[in-house]
Amino acid sequence: MHQDLTRPEWPADNGAAFYRKPCDDDFEVLAAIRRDTPMQSLLLTVPESTDDAAIRNWMERREHEPGGMFRIIADIHTNKALGFAQVAQVHRRNGYGYGAIALAPDVRSRGLGQSTLRFLVKFASVELGLRKLLSEVRSDNYAAIRMNLSVGYRIRGTLEGHFMDSDHKTYDVVLFERMLPPPEAYTGGVSSALMPAHGMR
Secondary structure, three states: OOOOOOOOOEOOOOOOOEEEEEOOOHHHHHHHHOOOOOHHHHOOOOOOOHHHHHHHHHHHHHHHHOOOEEEEEEOOOOOOEEEEEEEEEEEEEOOOEEEEEOOOOHOEEEEHHHHHHHHHHHHOOOOOOOEEEEEEEEEHHHHHHHHHHHHOEEEEEEEEEEEEEEOEEEEEEEEEEEOOOOHOOOOOHHHHOOOOOOOOO
């Protein structure tokens, strides 16, 4: 997997990180996230396998999902992966997809969560041409619920017993919706809404 250096890379609006396509150096961090069972449960996921081959296959699927987006959240100074952001399950005709983010445990509480959710909103509108984003959050994931509400998502309902974790425990899931501004709402288009990071190409 090789980073596409011809595409711009977008900085987080808090100045601590930027977003880029994945590369081989990201494997260790992404593998740790994928193998973290409690974190995967919060992400409403139970991976079938977490060996190296399975994780590389997952990375490939995410990066090449039709109509979607998969970006690494990278440290602005070191380029080290801090987590990932994605838009998946895109329905082109109706113009929506599901947004999600994941941060490594040691980089939380830096404001990256909110900043990355704002990035998803901009990218989904400007780059993917979507009308809205949806998000599903486990009902006891209070931090994620607060973050979604803080960037303009609205709660549309609760899905009872919707997710079963690896221990067969079920959880309610909160469904969020975020209507997106049209691309022209970002004055000057992509270049002004999401300026590329200098020196990181």
